[in-house]
Amino acid sequence: MQIKTRATRPIDGQKPGTSGLRKTTEVFSQSDFLQNYVQSMFNVVEPAGKTYVIGGDGRYFNDVAIAKMLRMAAANGVKKVIVGRGGLLSTPAASHLIRKYETDGGFILSASHNPGGPKGDFGLKYNIPNGGPAPEAITNAIYEQTKTLTEYHIAQDDAPSITEEGRFALGDMEIEVIDPVADYAALMETLIDFDAIRDLISRGFTLRFDAMHAITGPYAVEILERRLGAPHGSVVNRRPSPDFGGGHPDPNPVWAKDLVDHLMDPDGPDFGAASDGDGDRNMIMGRGIYVTPSDSLAVIAANAHLAPGYAGGIAGIARSMPTSGAADRVAAKLGVEAHQTPTGWKFFGTLLDAGRATICGEESAGTGSNHVREKDGLWAVLMWLNIIAARKQSVQEIMDDHWAEYGRTYYSRHDYEAVDSDVANTLMDDLRDRLETLPGKSFAGLTVTHAQDFDYTDPVDGSRATAQGIILNFEGGARAVLRLSGTGTQGATIRLYLENHEDPAGNLAQDPQKALERVARAADQIAELEKRTGRDAPDVIT
Template structure:
């Protein structure tokens, strides 16, 4: 049967500007007539002549509206001359798996259906982002082009009679406008599991988890938070590494509403896991992942918390425990600007290049492609390496298990040893979610005005008996060392002469209102075992004083403390 595409008139929607990782809105917004169709068409139009005859990857975290969105993508892609779509079974693909598939199949890119760590379900969030040929999130130049197209779109192409099933693996071939159009539905985890086996020694990891006679089993509790990683956790931790499906993994069935929880792996939203590991002293390590599988949280025995900044630094200091790096070598490290500078000290000791980039994984891609970056991370629970071009939650946990197996030490002992060697960057992040956007912008304008005052540098602030002197203040900007692209307005930084920092940003990952993020980072060379909140309290009070956050937003307390 030959199918015919049609051209459907449409009008633009306001606000279809991709954020840090694509377009995120409430599900009901994406369900509006032509809303999703418009955005998908604009992604394809932005690809230009490269689209004809191309292959694209499609998949996501399985959240509500994913199946409807995939059907829309199939029908629009067929009408626009795409030759082939590779889709994860039931539409399921973690964000790291999409990146791996793009690189493995050497295709034009991939459309990822996710709002990452944001809640799902009909009342909550949905998202669409595009990953380019290297497997990473599209750069600003591409997302800016998409946004310009969304402001003037007048029609989209569609194949209304194309019905394609993607619940089972297999290949389906259609004829659309006289051209062949292929949809290949693949197992969601095969490619990714193969990649992990090339990076890590699964034999040693299995001996760690099951015990090898010389030491007892290392008892883990892995929490997928009802997100996409359940598919991968089952394959890797249960089937490959021998973990117990009853005692070592939890919430591994992907649900379209994430079981009405917020799938964000932090101390607030993963409290069930934290409490379980704290109460059950037989657990040696706990780990949680977000909805699409790119974020991770690590806790040790008794729920000893590893900050993402420390996690990145520890992995950097122990890459010789991972076969991939022993064979490939280590080229350099990078972190997002708000991330604490713990990894900088490792880079200095090891003589490796160190990069500080804006928030957003896309800024690491050029450095990796140029062979100058092997390991990177963000304080927002993201860690990854050059094996793909996305952060990778499961990879990070396997890296930690590899280090533990090699050193035969507990999570807490590894951290304590690291701090004694390098000192400690005490770090916390305060999130004030769904603030009024106007109020949040007024606060940022106040900060801009404050730091522009010539008398601000050199000014002192005192709180809780501790005094800080301003050494530098700016709105962070970045020149990419590879393509020389310039990125500005990435967050207000106030740096003090003792190495402490306070940073203020408006997040680009929310679907409504504004999320104000306050980052506090203070370095101590010797006093490394105190409570972070106790050590950081004076600096937090200084930050609240400088920003007048309570005055502008009306918020007495943050929504989440990390």
């Protein structure tokens, strides 16, 4: 094998966000853009003699990028690469492979819930040997490499085809192409009561899973239809597509409207769910009811003992700061630790590794446990099916019982998308400068009790993360959070998170937007969201 060292120069805009580097496909496919970033990662992780997992969600450019990465891996002395057949691996499946085969890490190609295709988005991130996203110390080091890079190494030979399972060679590097689904499905059988779910389905329970033309389709077909016995066709939009069927692979009521329409029909299925581009997010519904991700996290945590993998109880619950406090109330009742971390699954890793958390979740449709070090959409779906089978209740009945015990935390997220970056940053900076002046003042009839810019110190390793989002607390327990999203590729997305808790004896049947109306108006008056963005309403409400 001949190795070519090619001269290059730094390319602007290669700073990783909360989950790796995400850019438009057009940017990622520009000359040397991918190669520069891959070489910068290799320079930091020192890959010679090591083994890695590589796979992605099948979006446009996935196959081209993997072929180039295999050639670069061989040129940089990698010993072995494990890759999913066709270059396909869901993000949680990739995390499991890293852990099961004790590799030195992995490279995941995805822009998660962002659109795909030639005009869509692409992404790449490095996961460390525990299976989780690289911490900021590593991503910062990668970014520093991108600013000084002068050359990259690539094999002149073509990479072998990865469309069939088997073992292949590229120079001295071994490439093992595996079934992308088998190991993950086997893991789920150790955690979830498949017998109980099979029995539930055999008695006429109906479900609809929308894979959104994304990576979870093959996983859901294998598990839900073949292993659990759901009728053929229960999994819809099952074939992964490079552009996700022209849709937006984000599992929420806006982008999964077809699923919502089916579940809101009085004659609809008993249960509905969706997953996103790379399979790490989820949406849960019952007939006539949508379950917010914050509530879903709380219910899973409260009922985890019903699944075989968690029969001994859980050690703790961790949630991202913008996620509602519903899970904290569960932790208090169970007598386990409750952790509030910055947004980004990487912040859960130390807690999981130290045994201080078992169940984790984010308001952005991410839920998971200590079985991998990524959020896991299909796992969350299976946990819900396990809970339904064990409790012998509908989703609505489960939620009613949960709220009757813990109260209901009304919750919603308002997204202002593709805002001019300077406008968004100035809005947040101006708000930070005013935080000390806000307590005691009233807005829309709500008095601010506390205002802070959230900083975090990891209780395990002491690492610090600052300026992670602004929290506004109001009298009566209402809360608003503002932060800039790190997952977009166009301008900036301002996210406003709203919550208002109602005790068990209160009104538990309100329309969420009505219950949150005053909180939303107060947050807008404080931050001047509509005035500064020029929007008279959020672009997306979930």
